[in-house]
Amino acid sequence: MSKNYYITTTLPYVNASPHIGFALEIIQADVLARYNRLNGNKVFFNFGTDEHGQKIYQKALEKKKDPQEYVDEYAKKFDNLKSALNLSYDAFIRTTDKNHIEAAQEMWKICSKNGFIEKGQYNAKYCVGCELEKQDSDLEKGVCQWHPNKKIQIIKEENYFFKFSKFEKQLLRLYKDNPDFIVPKHRSTEIQNFVSAGLKDFSISRLKEKMPWGIEVPRDPKHVMYVWFDALTNYISTLGWPNDLGNFEKFWGTKKSPKAIQIAGKDNLRQQTAMWQAMLMAADLPVSKQILIHGFITSDGAKMSKSLGNVIDPIKYSQKYGEDALRYYLLAKVSPTEDSDFTKEKFEEVYNSDLSNGLGNLVSRVAKMAEVNNINCGKSDIYEVDKFISEPIEKFRFDWALDEIWKKIKVLDTKINNEEMWKGTDKKIVSFVEVVEGLRQISFDLKSFLPETADKIEKIFKGPKIKSTEPLFPRL
Secondary structure: OOOEEEEEOOOOEOOOOOOHHHHHHHHHHHHHHHHHHHOOOEEEEEEEEEOOOHHHHHHHHHOOOOHHHHHHHHHHHHHOHHHHOOOOOOEEEEOOOHHHHHHHHHHHHHHHHOOOEEEEEEEEEEEOOOOEEEOHHHEEOOEEOOOOOOOOEEEEEEEEEEOHHHHHHHHHHHHHHOOOOEEOHHHHHHHHHHHHOOOOOEEOEEEOOOOOOOOEEOOEEEEEEOHHHHHHOHHHHOOOOOOOHHHHHHHHEOOOOEOEEEEEEHHHHHHHHHHHHHHHHHOOOOOOOEEEEEOOEEEOOEOOOOOOOOOOOHHHHHHHHOHHHHHHHHHHOOOOOOOEEOOHHHHHHHHHHHHHHHHHHHHHHHHHHHHHOOOOOOOOOOOOOOHHHHHHHHOOOHHHHHHHHHHHHHHHHHHHHHHOHHHOOHHHHHHHHHHHHHHHHHHHHOOOOOHHHHHHHHHHOOOOOOOOOOOOOOOO
8 A cells, every 4th residue: 555755855055066975875865765665665855955953054154155146056966866866756945045035934833832942042062064052071172073174153142042942751651662763773772862961952043243154034134044953944844834734744644643754864863853853842843753863975995085085976976987886885885874875996806706707797697698588588577676675775775775686696606606507508598597597687776876877777688589689887
């Protein structure tokens, strides 16, 4: 039976070009979207850009550009990921979109009406990189662990605050009643410890005269919204909330039946699993259904940074090696939940061993044998995703799923070698047809992961006549 499925990534800031860590996140979301479409579900896959806040404003000033001009330029770079990584998202939401601005202001009005927003004096240590207030316990030698090169700011001004402290019990109940709400388990433990230690109300506005680049606070033009309150609302503004409540309920769900699946990096744990959920509670809206928290990607064991010159550009890798080669490495060789390493040497080794010598070689030799021996294999049938593939996908274990597919590839290779099928005798025709059927199933199982490659394999072995073709992954 068809169901409605909602998947969203976080919204990256447009203060820099797309990096490999975010490519991981959006490719993971793309797999889930494609997999659900294969299963006949109606999917809404959301992606976009976060375009307000102090660090965006500062970057625009540095470039001597109008902030809107600056974010327009960078938003295009992120939208280019659609073709560079072969993504299938349904919406590209921008926090400067008119409908989003209206939704953020409506979220503010509802939370204020319900008694969860009040004005107060803001005295805090603040990290511009995170766009978050920091406690001393969050800092290492006085700097943010995520942005050690950015100086911690001391802010003292009148702000509006969201009454985060009112939601401690509700959040802990949410985590307890839904043990799989956060994946992996240790991230759930981490956020429960954070919430149990006591929540502090957090600032959700800035004085417009100091930082004008933001959405104006309803009924108070002296203030603009703090970036997190604005940006988090994108997950529902993209669905047409609050105007299209039918579409909102269709994909976001109801309190009794939440549907939204979110993916975020570990540096977004508090924002997505606590702050955003509290905002939804304050507005009397359904919370998310489940949140996958992935790790970081390092380069040869070191954190990526421009100063070290080890930043990996996913678009350049896609252009040089093909989008499916990059997708494969990020899905098969990078942990869905923990930190993983990425180097050009490791990537090229995997490309040659798994893609060129593995899948690519199998497809080439089977197609060539069919052509040379004039073997008619019949037309392909209708396939379903193998349960050994679907079960790990539903647990967000993309690496396990691909491992199962590569086991099938090895089985087919072994069968060809053991039976010496290249000799093409009549006795081996039945076994050869079984190999072709195995490849057709593999092509279907790969549709969520390597969509372009899956389509190529499907066309090669569609039948009844099979012809050899160019290698799928030319050896480096």
